[in-house]
């Protein structure tokens with residue numbers, strides 16, 4: 493476990509109560525000794541200030557923290573200011589993304605794609621930041637084709653990304669096929685697998701629809717068959733996801749990035765199951 497890159501993602505809490513709860517969750521998850529905690533940016537209506545505040549709290553508590561930074565809708569000036577804020581606070585890792593504009597948002601920013609953000613970060617701050625970017629083994633939902641998406645991923649790496657984290661998936665073969673293709677293109681940065689624990693059927697279906705993650709038919713049917721039986725959903729989810737994680741690590745994945753959804757239990761259970769094997 494120690495030799496792999498394990499990281500855990502949070503979103504910035506929107507209320508004081510949420511912030512209090514996240515402190516307790518963070519302390520539980522810190523026992524697992526992840527390499528860093530990352531904090532999403534601008535997603536789900538959260539504010540940029542929320543990302544910085546959360547990251548600073550994590551840092552003050554003695555852990556490594558990496559803010560996400562999405563560029564869509566932003567200007568060069570605003571992104572420059574955010575990068576400076578990160579630097580001033582000693583933050584030297586960032587997850588660089590395009591982000592998604594809320595529907596109905598008409599304004600176009602000065603950045604169109606994440607590769608432009610990575611280029612900008614390198615031009616402005618040299619090697620200060622360790623930059624992670626997103627990768628899509630099951631293909632980004634807006635991509636013109638899988639080949640085009642792969643080329644666009646390569647662009648982000650060429651622009652200066654050090655590593656990547658994948659969108660979550662439940663088909664390990666999609667990850668392995670993606671890795672074979674990246675190697676053929678000469679891309680050799682670590683691509684850590686993004687892992688979404690399964691705890692809630694309705695929420696999982698909704699998220700997966702939005703981000704283009706496929707829930708295999710047999711998994712979907714089994715989950716649906718459990719109805720409101722949350723304990724069975726969690727137990728089955730733990731089996732399916734932990735087996736996939738083991739396959740990924742055995743097959744060469746350099747690490748796992750857990751989408752914790754600001755909850756400690758599912759990530760801890762997965763981690764302990766994987767470590768016990």
Ligand code: FAD
Nearest residue numbers: 532533535560589590591605606626632634635641644659
């Ligand atoms: P890009 O790499 O720019 O790709 C977006 C699309 O454009 C793809 O279809 C790609 O094929 C295409 N494309 C890329 N470059 C070009 C180009 N030069 N020319 C033509 N087409 C191109 N969202 C948030 O809002 N906040 C977060 O904190 C956040 N964290 C995330 C963390 C991870 C690990 C992942 C996987 C996703 C995260 N997201 C977050 C979601 C992400 O913002 C969306 O998936 C978004 O739609 C794409 O972002 P990207 O950085 O992958 O974009």
